[in-house]
Amino acid sequence: MKAVRFHRYGDSDVLAYEDAPRPVPAAGQVLVQVAATTFNPVDASIRAGRLAEVFPVEFPHVPGVEVAGTVAELGADVTGQQVGAAVLAYLPMTADGAAAEHVLAPAEALAAAPRTVPLADAAALPAAALTAWQALTEVAGLTTGQRILVNGAGGAVGGYAVQLAKQLGAEVTATGSDRSADRLREYGADRIVGYVEGSAPVTGAPFDVVLNLVPTSPEQSAVLVGLVADGGVLVSATAPADPDPARQVRTAQVFSRSDAAQLAELVARVDAGTLRIDVADRRPLADLPAVHADYAAGRLAGRTILIPA
Numbered sequence: 001m002k003a004v005r006f007h008r009y010g011d012s013d014v015l016a017y018e019d020a021p022r023p024v025p026a027a028g029q030v031l032v033q034v035a036a037t038t039f040n041p042v043d044a045s046i047r048a049g050r051l052a053e054v055f056p057v058e059f060p061h062v063p064g065v066e067v068a069g070t071v072a073e074l075g076a077d078v079t080g081q082q083v084g085a086a087v088l089a090y091l092p093m094t095a096d097g098a099a100a101e102h103v104l105a106p107a108e109a110l111a112a113a114p115r116t117v118p119l120a121d122a123a124a125l126p127a128a129a130l131t132a133w134q135a136l137t138e139v140a141g142l143t144t145g146q147r148i149l150v151n152g153a154g155g156a157v158g159g160y161a162v163q164l165a166k167q168l169g170a171e172v173t174a175t176g177s178d179r180s181a182d183r184l185r186e187y188g189a190d191r192i193v194g195y196v197e198g199s200a201p202v203t204g205a206p207f208d209v210v211l212n213l214v215p216t217s218p219e220q221s222a223v224l225v226g227l228v229a230d231g232g233v234l235v236s237a238t239a240p241a242d243p244d245p246a247r248q249v250r251t252a253q254v255f256s257r258s259d260a261a262q263l264a265e266l267v268a269r270v271d272a273g274t275l276r277i278d279v280a281d282r283r284p285l286a287d288l289p290a291v292h293a294d295y296a297a298g299r300l301a302g303r304t305i306l307i308p309a
Helices: 041-048 120-124 126-139 156-167 178-187 218-226 260-271 285-296
Strands: 002-006 015-019 029-038 066-074 086-090 102-106 147-151 171-175 191-193 207-212 228-236 250-253 281-284 304-307
Touching (some): 002 285, 029 086, 029 120, 041 285, 066 126, 086 126, 120 304, 126 228, 147 156, 156 171, 156 178, 218 228
Parallel strands (some): 147 171, 207 228, 228 250, 281 304
16 A cells, blocks of 8 residues: 655655555454545654654654544454444554555544545544544533633634634634634634734633643743633643642643544534534645645645545
């Protein structure tokens, strides 16, 4: 089969589109014929070696933590799955990923794919939507009537966070560029503001929850903490921030995980028409090295899926 692999850590030029052995499912595993995977920033960090202590991988390694596809083979002891079924999953970080024609997935990680969107587009759902859902419900504990600022709402996680926060009954303020403003309004954002800068006031502040999805310096994190209402929380998907005990403002990081039951709930929202999947670009799998390079150069337009030939 064809796959994109890297044999050592490095820049995007270590990625090679090449022949690789087709994997064979062991007990508890399912072989998935890949309809699409995605580019995810965590793939770039793993490839560069920045997460080697947290997510060590064996070389050669296939990136791609999200997959949509069809079940091709079942390993021993797998129940509840059928060959030919359309599925999707958030794959383990350290295992070979879905930038290939076939990938192994733990059977317990699989959820049925949405029926109302193209199967390839569904690859843009698992990791990003689960990160948003877990940040809002498990870490922030967002409830009806609360006010939330989604900082970095124009990205993949941010788009899902806006939609889900609104569905949870929150008043949603989103930061985003002019390019993403119309989409965020369609997602239900109550207001869209420019990027948070220094001591400039932010309309809607203070917020019960601030969800930060962009890299921030300690000084920028402190500004975000200052936007949190007394007793509220800053949840970050990037660098940790210092809390403000005097105001009982806590801070936390979100470390997303694969959860098939939660993923199935998100799929149900997609099929019900209440959760939109946004795909900015669809490219052949062989383009993945160029996609990584575009990301490093700040040229990536948005959520990009990679489709095997």
